[in-house]
Amino acid sequence: MVIRFLVGRTGKFFGRTTNLLFFTSLYREMYKELVDITNNETEASQVLKNIGIHGAFESGKRQIAVLRMFPNDPVKIMEYLDVIWYVIFGAKLDEYEMIKVPLEGTDYPDLVFHISKCPICGGYGTSSLDSVDCNKIQSSESYYATGLVGMLEETANLILEIKKNDFRIQMQETKCFCRGDDELELTCHIVHKSEFNKDIKHLDEALQRPFLLDTDIKSTDDILSKPLEAIKEKLISLIQDKLQMSTFEFMEYFQGYEEDVVKIVGFLLIHVFNENGRVIEKACETESIAKLIGHVYNSSIEMTKLTIPFDVLNDYKRLVVELLTDIAPLEMIDRFNGIEPSDYIQLFYEGMKKALTDLGVNFEGLKSNIWEEMDMKKVLSNAPNSKNASELTEEQKQEQSDLKIELIQEVFFLLTGLFVLPSRIFISSLHGAARAMFSSGEASTSTIRDHALKVLELIEKLK
Amino acid sequence: MQRSLSSIIIKVTQIMPNYTRGELANNTATMNQMRNNLYHFLRYLMSKGVTNQQILVRLQRMGSNIAKTILEEREFTGATFEDKIVSIYSEMFNSKISITENSSQFVIEDKKCSLCKYKRENLSVAPCEVITSFVEEILIRLGYTVNKSHVSKSIALGDISCIHTYDLKERDN
Structure with missing residues (x-):
């Protein structure tokens, strides 16, 4: 609750607000131009997702102090999807549900988000200017909200980078209003960074400025x-x-x-x-x-x-x-x-x-008192705590x-x-x-x- | 119990439609991410060999189309031309502008352009060309004859403020 409040309150005065329909119309126009240039909706989707990733990385670099307050666990970070959404849009995320889908042999479950409303797709198809045909996009890619997916994915991965976590989130839009679905569905796979199929951006250590105050x-x-x-x-x-x-x-x-x-x-x-x-x-x-x-x-x-x-x-x-x-x-x-x-x-x-x-x-997970917790006899004993413990004198x-x-x-x-x-x-x-x-x-x-x-x-x- | 309740909420909201453009037109968003996205979009165009002139044409087309969509959902009013211009910049971009009139030319200065917060390296076309063509389209729909609109200065190109110029053929009020 604290981080939701903090991001919500500070987001309002750090962010530059504009009309939401202008925001989504600008998104649409970029998408249309990309389809025009690539002549391929699937490729345009990939490019726009990449643009969202780059944009979010650049924005995130300036908000490291806020991002650092997130937890250090991919699932817990995604439990703050509404906060990340707010960081991106400056607007509230409507009702949504997160479902964990356990996977055998993996460290983390898949996460599936069912989101009741999507501003990016809001009203799409009611104008002759809405010419991006999402049904031409391959099912392995994100659809109309692909740029949004890029922004959300990169913001989450930036938090993991800041926290020096070895895992990354791969996000895909698996249901889209613009394809006739009745919700925005986002599916997240959590993988080790060695399996992450995109270039991992690294933060320059010099960018990690002191929190809030420039004063030492x-x-x-x-x-x-x-x-x-x-x-x-x-x-x-x-x-x-x-x-x-x-x-x-x-x-x-x-x-x-x-x-x-x-x-x-x-x-x-x-x-x-x-x-x-x-x-x-x-x-x-x-x-x-x-x-x-x-x-x-x-x-x-x-x-x-x-x-x-x-x-x-x-x-x-x-x-x-x-x-x-x-x-x-x-x-x-x-x-x-x-x-x-x-x-x-x-x-x-x-x-x-x-x-x-x-x-x-x-x-x-704490026990009733510290002495019971620490099992002091065990802590102070010769219990090994390193790989070479058995070789210690x-x-x-x-x-x-x-x-x-x-x-x-x-x-x-x-x-x-x-x-x-x-x-x-x-x-x-x-x-x-x-x-x-x-x-x-x-x-x-x-x-x-x-x-x-x-x-x-x-x-x-x-x- | 909590899962059942949330499932019910989701089911109920799934009966409800997504946002309409009317609802979007009456709400706000934070521009930071989209501003960055526009810059990276321009970088992509440049990487594909699109010339500066072609980029300009595309941005102008984008601005004009955005205006057509906005005008389907809302109006811009004002007693005078200046009032209307101020209304457009204020309601769409949360900008406080200054206006200088020089014969039939109106020079708008925006020190906090929502599309141009930072100086961008290797950029020759101002991102806020989207805004000038957007405003031009609205002015035309409001009955003004606009000879030309363009960006004379841009924060993204290294200037201290964005200057948008609108040449009107004649004033209708």
């Missing part, structure tokens, strides 16, 4: 240690410079969705820190670490409830309201004021949980156990630092004495980054 995350400490007014000025400047709109115009896009905004903040916090070397994502590639992160998250929620008094929670809420004063419309500020203080924390953590889930933490096995203990400790420090960061922001903004304590570096972003790098270093040593 190292300078975040400067921002967080300043008074509230300075943070407010930075936020106003960011919106005006990057989005060319006033803060009121920007905040109006979120009016009526105030609770979702709080979730988004938690969601973005995790993703912002993941940006720095994909720290959290890489850590979650190790199942035991992913589970550990899940348990630390659950413990943090309990700790927050126990350790942060109501008055302090109320201060957090006042801080949000104060931050938004003179930035957001009065109606929005009233609604933010109406949210209970304890609900702020709950919503914030919900957003963080969603981000952690997308990055690889399976909360539903006793000294080497002991060293590995020590590394594991150190890793667990570092993960605790990292996650605790992340989860108390909001407290640092709020408290240091309000209380000068507390600010001095936090600026000693105990909970600063650079310390969090140091712990994150240490986690990665230990994981590498254990491999």
